[in-house]
Amino acid sequence: MRKNMVAGNWKMNTTLPEAQALISEIVHMVQDETTGTPAVEVVVCPPFPFLLPVGKLIPQGGSFHLGAQNCHQKASGAFTGEVSAAMLQSVGCEYVILGHSERRQYFREDDELLSQKLKAALAAGLKPIFCVGETLETREQGDTFKHLEKQLQDGLFHLSNEEFDQVTVAYEPIWAIGTGKTATSEQAQEVHAFIREQIARAYDAKAALATSILYGGSCNAQNARELFSQPDVDGGLIGGAALKSRDFTDIIKSF
Template sequence: MRRKIIAGNWKMNMTPSQAVALVNELKPLVATDEADVVFCVPAIDIIPAMEAAKGSNIEIGAENMYFEESGAFTGEISPSMLTDVGVKYVVIGHSERREYFAETDETVNKKVKKAFEHGITPIVCCGETLTQREQGVTIDFIRQQIKIAFLDVTAEQAAAAVIAYEPIWAIGTGKVATTAQAQEVCAAIRKCIAEIYDQATAEAIRIQYGGSVTAASAAELFAQPDIDGGLVGGASLKPDFGKIVNYK
């Protein structure tokens, strides 16, 4: 039985002082023994958020990471910088990173491999545009993203990874894929992992749904056989995130 993982992606929100206040507000609301709870926060918030989360069930993750150890890469954050402060999760390949900051399937693959080298669990994002869905190429497109993201990644590493399926047309729009649509794609992702590796690896990997997840939609989405939690955007900045985490 795969353990649910529910992660908040704060995006470019919350100053360090606001982050501390939000963590303190959410700590009692997200307390649970039945799921892993991760707050993926802006880099400047990682250390204060970790201090605020001490003694709780909250893990603090990063929203991005570069694929080099160090060097002349102004503005980037290395994996060793993250591990030095105790980061265990990092979001990789979010559609906003791909759209605004020129991330590609190939750079996503480099980041995934580098995260595993440092013992950081990647939350690997994939998702289609509205045009791609309307043209019936969703599954083909997602399979391409997954196959390249996991190139040269071992089965043991893949089993420990998290994949977040986020239809781009549902991110921040208030639109949510139907439960059937979300389950269909997450099942296809699991099938793709089985083809790359084996059934055991596919059964082990955790697959989230993301895209305007709310307290009202969480229970039905997370009850699906191939959806193992959610990557939550705007709702993770509000008290309602507690209702998503404790969805039952």
């Protein structure tokens, strides 16, 4: 179901006390400043060890939801150091980010592996936030659409209609992540419209209209309103600015 969404990807940041302080501040600010009901679904994705304690500080049954940053592709077993989708579900996670460019780049996650992770997440009842995005080199070569089409085809569009219903897509141009260099709202809109068109082609027009597509990459309190005002931009996946309660709250209030 398409909805406005702001998701905070905390990446490998915060200690437990910092994580607890951050979520408490965000919850209080949002409650105080939006009469308790922001016009948007808020997803917070802290590091694995903080899911449970952060989840405890999130008001239940409201706009706040818990997400993880990754999961393993197998349900359980001898995979030292890994975390399964069912484990995440059992500590209150509803969402899981998959295919983030940092996972693709630093941990060699390819489309085949991501396909398996998507299946594992869905089997455990998690809703995937599936990331796609191009490098600066790809953009400058004029291959952005070709690249995105391949990531969607090979990584995502193997899902059935029912499975795909559970997916949120995030467009994160790699050149904009953590660089302070945001895509312009026109660039974001152009790509989001393209992604929606690809969904319509792979599934149908109804599925395309029902999918939330988030923008990520140096999204902040100053540029969020302009980005979110684009017809095909349904919200943001926020990195750096999600670690500052004032900024993240302002982004949530940007709809």
